[in-house]
Amino acid sequence: MKKLINLLKLAFLKSKSFITYNIWKINLKELSWYKMAPIKLMRTFILAYRGFNEDKVNLRASALTYFSILSVVPIIAMAFGIAKGFGFDDKMRELLQESLKGQEDIAIWLIDFATNMLNSVKGGWIFGIGLVFLFWTIMQVLSNIENAFNGIWQVKHSRVFFRKFSDYFSIMLIAPILILVSSSSQVFIIETVDRISNEIAFIGYVGPIIHFFVKFVPYILVWMLFTFIYMVMPNTKVNFGSALIAGIIAGTVFQVLQWGYIHFQIGVSRYNTIYGSFAALPLFLVWLNYSWLIVLFGAEISFSAQNHHQYEYERDIKNMNLRTKRLTALYILNHIIHNFEAGNAPFTAQAISQNLKLPVKFVRQLIYELIECEVLAETPSKDFKEPAFLPAKSTQTITLHFVIEKLNNFGWDYSFINNNDKLLTAIESRLSAFEKLIEHSDSNELLVNLGTNQEAKHVMA
Structure with missing residues (x-):
């Protein structure tokens, strides 16, 4: 009897792990249609219940x-x-x-x-x-x-x-x-x-x-x-x-x-x-x-x-470190800038999500953060169904350092901390000097000069 209870507990824990985590790590493109269909159905109802x-x-x-x-x-x-x-x-x-x-x-x-x-x-x-x-x-x-x-x-x-x-x-x-x-x-x-x-x-x-x-x-x-x-x-x-x-x-x-x-x-x-x-x-x-x-x-x-x-690997995204979030924001911004430079219709969050294969919820979160930082601006899309996005500044001013600085300075400053603290002042001074080095570094390029996804693949090859 005890063995049966342990087996049931193990089965329950495995089922719970599959529903909450492992089901989102399955690559549907690698499955046949008859295996894909039940996974899609389960994902849909799990996500709907969670959203409810x-x-x-x-x-x-x-x-x-x-x-x-x-x-x-x-x-x-x-x-x-x-x-x-x-x-x-x-x-x-x-x-x-x-x-x-x-x-x-x-x-x-x-x-x-x-x-x-x-x-x-x-x-x-x-x-x-x-x-x-x-x-x-x-x-x-x-x-x-x-x-x-x-x-x-x-x-x-x-x-x-x-x-x-x-x-x-x-x-x-x-x-x-x-x-x-x-x-x-x-x-x-x-x-x-x-x-x-x-x-x-x-x-x-x-x-x-x-x-x-x-x-x-x-x-x-x-x-x-x-x-x-x-x-x-x-x-x-x-x-x-x-x-x-x-x-x-x-x-x-x-x-x-x-x-x-x-x-x-x-x-x-x-x-x-x-x-x-x-x-x-x-x-x-x-x-x-x-x-x-x-x-x-x-x-x-x-x-x-x-x-x-778009919710595949969602738990990994939730636990994403700050550097990777900044990297993804730059990746999205680069995609928007090159689309703008090509004279194409501006992208919506849904289009960016599909093009870059990123969860739409995560894309919207980063985009609206860039809007609050005045790096991106909203504009109506072709069908007026949802907003599209354009660079809020000239693309000749949007460098890697410019974007990172905007994101880092978004929100409240440290004014509530004791400004007379000598150690804090010393740390801030060193940090500012470090940021200046990054700003004047040869690697601080304009995003427009980094090229598109295809160009980057060609350079790496």
């Missing part, structure tokens, strides 16, 4: 729940307005009542409130103010959602205003349509198949098969909606494959949650004695919070699926 905790997704979901509650009426009003434009307003009403089954009073109250809001902005001098308030409220919610996604994707800046307007408007237009279609498509297709099967005998034989596959139509449409959100919301380029994987996983879990919520809602009437006509409110808040948790976990999956290969 590190990015404080619970806190972000709670904040989005709060903002959603504040804007629930304007959002429903906007959804009704769009649905009415396509002739789906009655279906929208049915969908909301179905979602709040057992608490029809709340559904009617929300519908009346949203309808009154729409009617109040139809005419008169208040039209402009009401319409602006409606759009502003929804834009604020979407902006907070974007900030949550940007935090997960480690993007420091939101979209510029005109891109916010165009992207958010497309979301406001597409999301209600997909939700309405997903709720009504199943009934519509089944009714159509039944009608045709009465006229064509062959359809009657395959009708049950069609009915079976039709059950998946709402899932497919929700997958499309989630995939669209995961591609559009972060202010960075998201690969379709990564967004699709996250969309399928999160969309499926969301549909299961929706099913459970609707069926559990019917039994909530037993709490009427405590909450009165608002018995649905606590359950609605729980559902809303879990919905945001699912959406944000899907964002973690999309990030992990796209960037898991």
